Amino acid sequence: MMAEPAIPPDVAALSFEDALAELERIVRQLEEGRAKLDDAITSYERGTSLRRHCETKLREAQAKVDRITVAADGSIGAEPVRIE
Known part of the structure; x- marks a missing residue:
């Protein structure tokens, strides 16, 4: 199995909301099918x-x-999380 390429820095810098909005825009464009093949x-x-x-x-x-x-x-707290 091939490793996935790294996420480009400009994408990694986006917030979740901004990335999702751009992804939705791309999906709409691809669904419309009006882009040239290379652009698609x-x-x-x-x-x-x-x-x-x-x-x-x-x-x-x-x-x-x-x-x-x-x-x-009953008190609520949080433990630090290590994300690897």
Whole structure:
């Protein structure tokens, strides 16, 4: 199995919301089918990077939520999480 290429720095710098909005825009453009083949391929590749970035952000958020703890006295706290 081939390793996935690194997420481009410009994509990695995006917030989850910005990456998702751009991904939605790319999907709409591809669905319309009006782009030239080379442009569609480039958009598809960027969309793949955006999807992977969004998935990473969601996993990070889930890991933080998973680390929220409830103590015996009912108080809520959080444990630091290591994301690798």
